[in-house]
């Protein structure tokens with residue numbers, strides 16, 4: 001076989017549902033020399049990451065760490081550790097990712113009740129209340145920012161109901177984290193997971209996770225072993241904290257360098273400033289797209305700033321336009337999923353990609369194409 005040439009990707013502008021653009025400082029961090037994953041200097045990096053994960057989740061949860069795998073693994077970590085075969089779980093589904101949580105909970109052997117809302121609308125708190133009255137779930141799981149539909153799910157009222165019923169509140173914050181207000185302790189969230197490639201703007205492949213003391217107690221009270229060896233927090237937590245720092249698996253060293261730098265960028269900017277920037281660029285995109293005649297899928301109060309779902313105008317071919325955006329303008333946007341395939345575009349303004357220049361480039365490219 002002849003030698004392949006070096007790979008040089010095109011200079012893409014990432015405005016899809018993730019990954020988002022990455023700051024040069026993060027890329028530089030990834031290219032620094034490897035050290036051992038039990039080197040005291042690396043353990044310090046893990047400690048730094050934990051402190052910055054707590055700050056960004058707005059929590060003092062001791063069990064706050066990063067799963068060495070993407071957001072879906074964070075989802076699986078939370079569910080596989082908290083659910084035992086035969087447990088009841090209420091899973092809220094308002095898009096693709098709620099459906100994924102249900103699939104995982106069932107694989108854990110849980111008895112699942114679903115609360116659903118039509119795609120493009122948030123879950124109705126009253127429906128959750130009814131599910132809590134008719135069942136005795138150990139946990140209720142819900143997606144904060146449904147990336148498949150562009151819906152921002154209000155959490156506080158539901159969290160209150162879940163606690164009143166004595167259950168754990170589990171939240172998917174893969175897309176909202178570091179892009180919209182999210183207060184783990186204040187909102188009473190017991191278990192939360194995110195990803196690195198959305199509003200955190202680090203490369204994909206890691207999943208920040210946090211569990212409250214109550215959730216840790218549920219883990220400790222298990223009568224069966226966690227079904228997954230790799231995701232078993234009773235072992236993983238000894239690698240992330242405590243005196244032992246025992247070997248569990250080889251941490252992805254370079255990816256952790258990148259995450260540390262991405263967190264530093266988030267905290268330098270400040271969470272409130274970052275949320276404001278995401279909101280402002282969303283409003284800029286909205287005004288420009290509305291001038292071009294586009295309509296949003298989601299009602300205004302529930303629109304995500306970082307994931308804009310817009311209806312594809314009548315007579316416009318989805319694939320042709322997205323292909324031209326990519327090949328002629330180097331811009332990636334997302335297509336619709338499931339029932340929305342061919343009907344909706346999903347425009348990401350996440351992290352480094354939440355930027356006025358990105359908005360202007362996209363709308364002028366769309367204007368030329370259409």
Ligand SMILES: *Cc1c(COP(=O)(O)O)cnc(C)c1O
Pocket residue numbers: 018070071072073075097143145146147148172173174175195204205
């Ligand atoms: C992207 C996403 C996930 C899955 O994350 P991966 O890193 O792709 O595994 C889960 N939930 C939501 C809401 C997401 O947007």
